[in-house]
Amino acid sequence: MxxxxxxxxxxxxxxxxxxxxxxxxxxxxxxxxxxxxxxxxxxxxxxxxxxxxxxxxxxxxxxxxxxxxxxxxxxxxxxxxxxxxxxxxxxxxxxxxxxxxxxxxxxxxxxxxxxxxEELPGIIRRWHRPPRLERKGKRPEAAHEVLDAFVLEQVKERVSDDMKRSSSSFISPPEEVNEHALTHTNYDDLISETKQSAPFVWEVFLSAAYTEKQRKRNTSKNPDLIVLNMISQAQYSRSQRRGRLPKLHAIYLKACGMSARAFDFVHILGIAMSHKWTANAYKVLSALKLKEAQAVVRTRPWVISHDNVNFPLRVFSQRLQNQSHFISATAATVWVLPASAFALSANANRNLVEYRAEKSKELFDQDALFGGDVLAAKRIEAQHVHHVLRILLDCPEFTGYAHSKDPMLQPPPPVDPLPTGPAAAIQPLMLPTVDIEEASYEGTMKVMMVFLKYLGFESDEDHKEMSTSKLICWLGDQLTVDRLRGMFRLRAEDFNSMDRLDFMVPIAGWFHALMALANSLHTQYLGTSAGVGWLRQGIDLLQRKGLINQSTKGPFWHHLDELLHHVSEAHFRACWKIVGKVDSLIELQSRSPRELLSIAHDIVDQYASRRALERIDNMPENERDQILRQSIQWNSDILVYTELQSAIRTGDVGRIEDLLPTLLFRFSGGGNSKYAIEILELLQGLRQEWTPEVRQYVKHCCWLMTTTGDENSFHPYDLGQEHKIADVKVHFHSLGPGASMEHLTQISPAIPTLRMVKDHITSQFSMLEGRGKHHHTPNKEEDIQKLTASYDESQLYIETPGRTHKSTQDLAEDYITKGYTTLSDSPTVSDWFKRRTRVRSTEEDWSELI
Structure with missing residues (x-):
């Protein structure tokens, strides 16, 4: 050295x-x-x-x-x-x-x-921008042109190196158009990866998108997503195989209904793939989901539902073969049950066929139906008491009640609850929508065969294996199930299990039964505007429009459901004041939980039970208070509606089973013979014709479902099918000349994936959460208070001997009592049983397969 x-x-x-x-x-x-x-x-x-x-x-x-x-x-x-x-x-x-x-x-x-x-940076800066020799005059040129060119060259090299290093984060080969690739892109993770693999490019783009003054001034603005998208656009410009984000954006934007022209624009900018690519991707996703359905039905338990889809198809240029017309198609969904679901045994099919052949000769025990179940009655009354209690605890006057969490105020124990948690979530798989009307028997049979074909049961050998070893619970609304059951009976003497549909167990959905119950209450208690406590009075007083005449279209049931709950709450608030002996509900805050529970029991006993009706009916006719009696009858009937809704929402199938006799009497007494037959069919199956394992399977796997596993998130399968129909008709329906029935058939299986992509994107951006998913519900308190004040003023719940209705139209018939009397004193049930009874063949002739 x-x-x-x-x-x-x-x-x-x-x-x-x-x-x-x-x-x-x-x-x-x-x-x-x-x-x-x-x-x-x-x-x-x-x-x-x-x-x-x-x-x-x-x-x-x-x-x-x-x-x-x-x-x-x-x-x-x-x-x-x-x-x-x-x-x-x-x-x-x-x-x-x-x-x-x-x-x-x-x-x-x-x-x-x-x-x-330390001097080198200053030397380079002065070479680039030297100081003036004097205060005025031209600044020396120095080497700024050379240095600018050098810096630009170096920046290009650094940018190119960073783009190469970070390219792996954006690579998406053509074969990666699938649900997993689309729903496992996390923007925060991708930002972290890009910052680490391309730090120089990130800082350059960040300086272009965000100044230091902005950094000090803004507290919420985050330019990271903008910088990430800038790099993504640059990566996609370098290679179309680096389209991880453009692919995701394209599927999301198409799922949100973006037009083809807008697609082409964002594709030019490098933000998303082209419209043509997206349309082809839909087909790929549909094919993948259909293959998944074909595989899963052979390895996992599942049920299927279908319903009609009606919408107009308009053309732009009319020709003989190209005319505007109304399409009556059919959409179906396979509901894949969770691994923890109750599973049928391998011999369930043969066991049911043998059991049904023996037990279907007899009608279920009518004595148990008309004699009543004491334990079930006690469970129902306990739920009614809790519903009345909740009306008080949920009102604004009880905000801040010190004992609201007291165990005495909690709901009664469940009867037969379904499991919750992520492991209990059900996976929907949509099948292609077919241009077949399912209202007729012929259409129903065609629909069944087409959907079974889509599921891979196409050959004769597949039909033989499926019909003798599997049980398929086929779900739908009342019309769908009626057609399925009709085909099941008409084919009772056919040559083999496939032709006889031995593999099928038709089950009606509870959503349409709930709507039928609401319509029954509307028919029974509509009344006149002069009748106090009637629905018509509430409609006029609250200015609710479109609720006089029943309708199966539009938001009628939603508006009716709100009206029923608001009128019910007003009735029971009036009862709380009478039984609690207070002028305002806020005075009840001084009562203990035990006292409130006791008052709730008294309200149900005195103003919402069959015992209270019997007490008035046993009085001399001139001493009866008809207004009070009808209010008690309303309270008793509306609690059945409230209890059915609550049981569905919480997933307690035991509570639903407890309500079956009451629903049968109501539908029969109210003239709703179709739903009365559905309840009879269900009772016959649960109490007579189905094997114990099929009974359990139907109740636990075919009545209610949850797609999230959250508590209070259960809903009937037919409501889930209505959601899928809304997706087909509205949410994911393509518009324009290319929106043909063939196109709809092709993309239908991809709809659950599109829904998952939308939810995946929405979950990562707070500004998108809630937009378009839920409508704002206005505060109901003013409406309920107005109704309650009207009931208080009319002294609805103060017994007045001899009080009568102003009009005979205000006299509501007692549907439950009428139904009970009709079914018990007439051969209605036995006549129904005779009409449905068929001697079913047990032959297994498969000679046509040879």
Whole structure:
């Protein structure tokens, strides 16, 4: 080592000793990678921290006697001139431009000192933008053009390197158009990956998108997503295989209904794929989901539902073969049950066929139906008491009640609850929508065969294996199930299990039964505007429009459901004041939980039970209060509706089973014979014709479902099918000349994936959450208070002997009592049983397969 170098080190480190174990023998890389492999490398020198080099320079600067370095600079220039070189030649030789200089340790030391000096950044800046020689005048040009070109060249190289390193995060091969790839892209994770793999590009784009002033001023703005998308656009511009985000954006935007013209625009910008690519991706996703359905029905338990889809198909140019018309199609959904669901045994099909052949000859026990179940009646009454209690606890006057969490105020224990949690979630798989009307028997049979074909049961051998070893619960609304059951009976004497549909168990959905119950209450209690406590009075008083005449279209049931609940709450608030002997509900806050529970029991006993009706009916006719009796009857009937809704929402199938006799009597007494037959069919199956395992399977796997596993998230299968029909008709329905029935058939299986993509995107952006998923529900309190005040003013629940209705139209018939009497005193049930009874063949003739 040259003596001058060692002296410099020791002079600046008087208290330090050079230790090879501490200081690396290799000099820090100062652009050595720019050298060619065949050139001679620099000598190896001990590593000296940059601070020591800078300290030496500072010490030399301090020893200069004058404030200006002009004399030293002039002397140096004269020396260079005497040597026949100038500043450019010197800097070129010093800066690795001369092979001998490159190998010389002294030159190496001088160069390294310059590269690590504090002065170097200032030197480069002044070369780029030197100060003016005077206060005015043109600034010296210096080397800004050269440096600008150099910096641009280096930036391009750094950007190119970062783009190559980060490309793997954006690569999406053509075969990666599937549900997993689309729903497992997390923007936060992708941002972190890109920051790590492309730090230089990230900082460059960030500086373009976000200034330092913005960083100090803004507290909520986050430019990371903008920078990520800028890099994504650049990656996609470099290669179409780097379209991870454009693919996701394309599927999402198409699912949200973006037009083809808008698609082409965002594709030009590199934000999303083209409209043509997206349309093809829909077909790919549909094919993948259909294959998934075909595979899952052979390995997992499942049920299926279908319903009609009606919508107009309009054309732009009319021809003989191209006319506007109304389509009556059919959509179906396979509901894949969770692994924890109750599973049927391998012999369930044959066991049911044999059991049904024997037990279907007899009607279920009518004595148990008309005699009543004491335990079920007690469970129902306990639920009624809790519903009345909740009306008080949920009203604004009871906000802040100190004992609201008291165990005495909690719901009664469930009877037969379905499991909750993520493991209990059901997976929907949609089948292609078919242009077949299912209202007729012929259409129903065609629909069944087409959907079974889509599920892979196509060949005769498949039909034989399926019909003799599987049980398929086929779900739908009342019309759908009636047609399925009709086909089941008409084919009772066919040659084999497939033709006889032995594999099918038709089950009606509870959503349409709930709507039928609401319509029954509407028919029974509509009344007149002059009748106090009637629905018509509530409609007029609250200015609810469109509720006089029943309708199966539009939001009629939603509006009716709200009206029923609001009128019910007003009735029971009036009861709380009467039984609690208070003028305002807020006065009840001083009562203990035990006292409130006791009052709720008294309200049900005195104003919402069959016992209260019997008490009035046993009075002399001239002493009866008809207004009070009808209010008691309303309270008793509306609690059945409330209880059925609550049981569905909480997933308690035991509570639903407890309500079956009451629903049968109501539908029968109210003239709704179709739903009365559905309840009879259900009772016949549960209590007579189905094997114990099929009974359990129907109740636990075919009545209610949850797609999330959350508590209070259960709903009937036919409501789930209505949601899928809304997706087909509205949410994911393509518009324009290409929106043909063939196109709808192709994309239908992809709809659950599109829904998952929308939910996946929405969950990552708070601004999107809730938009378009739920409508705002206005505060109901003013409406309920107005109804309650009307009932208080009319003294609805103060017994007045001899009080009668102003009009005979206000006299509501007791549907439940009428239904009970009709069914128990007439041969209605036995006549129904005779009509449905068929001797079913047990023959298995598969000769046509040979």
């Amino acid at each position: 040259d003596n001058f170098y060692v002296a410099d080190v020791l002079e600046n480190n008087e208290n330090q000793t050079y230790e090879p174990s501490i200081h690396s023998d290799d000099e820090p890389d100062d652009c050595a990678n720019d050298l060619l492999d065949d050139e001679v490398t620099e000598p190896s020198l001990p590593s000296v921290p940059p601070s020591l080099r800078r300290q030496k320079t500072a010490e030399l600067r301090s020893k200069i006697p004058t404030t200006s370095l002009l004399p030293a600079v002039l002397a140096t220039l004269e020396l260079w001139a005497s040597l026949g070189i100038d500043l450019p030649i010197f800097l070129d030789a010093l800066s690795w431009g001369d092979l001998a200089c490159r190998q010389n340790k002294k030159v190496h030391h001088a160069r390294t000192t310059l590269m690590h000096s």
